[in-house]
Amino acid sequence: xxxxxxxxxxxxxxxxxxxxxxxxxxxxxxxxxxxxxxxxxxxxxxxxxxxxxxxxxxxxxxxxxxxxxxxxxxxxxxxxxxxxxxxxxxxxxxxxxxxxxxxxxxxxx
Amino acid sequence: xxxxxxxxxxxxxxxxxxxxxxxxxxxxxxxxxxxxxxxxxxxxxxxxxxxxxxxxxxxxxxxxxxxxxxxxxxxxxxxxxxxxxxxxxxxxxxxxxxxxxxxxxxxxxxx
Numbered sequence: 001x002x003x004x005x006x007x008x009x010x011x012x013x014x015x016x017x018x019x020x021x022x023x024x025x026x027x028x029x030x031x032x033x034x035x036x037x038x039x040x041x042x043x044x045x046x047x048x049x050x051x052x053x054x055x056x057x058x059x060x061x062x063x064x065x066x067x068x069x070x071x072x073x074x075x076x077x078x079x080x081x082x083x084x085x086x087x088x089x090x091x092x093x094x095x096x097x098x099x100x101x102x103x104x105x106x107x108x109x
Numbered sequence: 110x111x112x113x114x115x116x117x118x119x120x121x122x123x124x125x126x127x128x129x130x131x132x133x134x135x136x137x138x139x140x141x142x143x144x145x146x147x148x149x150x151x152x153x154x155x156x157x158x159x160x161x162x163x164x165x166x167x168x169x170x171x172x173x174x175x176x177x178x179x180x181x182x183x184x185x186x187x188x189x190x191x192x193x194x195x196x197x198x199x200x201x202x203x204x205x206x207x208x209x210x211x212x213x214x215x216x217x218x219x220x
Binding site: 009033035040042043044045086088096097099100101102 | 142149150151152154157199209210211212213214
C-alpha cells in the first residue's frame with residue numbers, strides 16, 4: 001500500500017516546455033515536501049507546504065488539502081532541471097516521512 | 110547550514126563481509142534515519158532512531174542493524190553483506206516532522 005503516489009514516473013521534455021508533476025496522498029498530513037535528487041545521489045528540499053502555493057524562481061508548488069493532491073510545475077524548463085523529483089508527506093502522527101517513488105525528468109536541449 | 114555527512118560516496122564490498130555505513134549530523138537533531146533507494150521502489154526506511162541508544166525498525170530491517178552511541182552519529186551495519194543489498198543508502202536527520210536533511214548518499218555494491 002502506497003501512501004504517496006506520483007505521476008508520471010518518467011518524463012522527457014524539450015527545453016522551454018512547461019512541466020507538471022503530480023502527487024496524491026492518502027493520509028492526513030501536517031506538511032508536504034517536494035525534493036530534488038540529481039544524478040549522483042544527494043537529495044535537496046525544494047518546497048515544504050501545508051496550504052496554497054509557493055514559488056521559487058521557475059518552480060511552483062501547489063497543494064489542495066481537501067483533494068489530497070499537490071503539483072510541482074517547472075516553467076521554461078532547462079536541461080539543468082533534469083533530476084528525480086520526489087514527493088514526500090509528513091503525516092499528522094509520528095516523525096517519519098512517506099515518500100513517493102519519484103518522477104525522473106529529462107529535459108532535452 | 111545543516112550538514113549530514115555520509116562517510117563514503119562509493120563502496121564495493123564482497124559477499125559475506127561486515128559493512129559499516131556511517132552518518133554524522135551537526136545540528137543536534139534528535140531523529141536520524143537510514144533509507145535505501147532502488148529503481149522503481151523509491152526510498153524505503155530501514156531503521157530510525159529518536160534518541161541516543163534508541164532504535165526502531167523501519168519497513169525493511171532484515172539483514173541490517175544500527176548503532177547510535179552518540180547523538181550526532183547513526184551507523185548502519187550489514188552483518189553479512191549479500192548481493193541483494195547492492196543499493197543507494199541515504200541517511201537523514203530531522204528536528205521534528207517538518208523537515209528532513211539528507212546526506213549525499215552511499216552507493217554500495219556487493220560483489
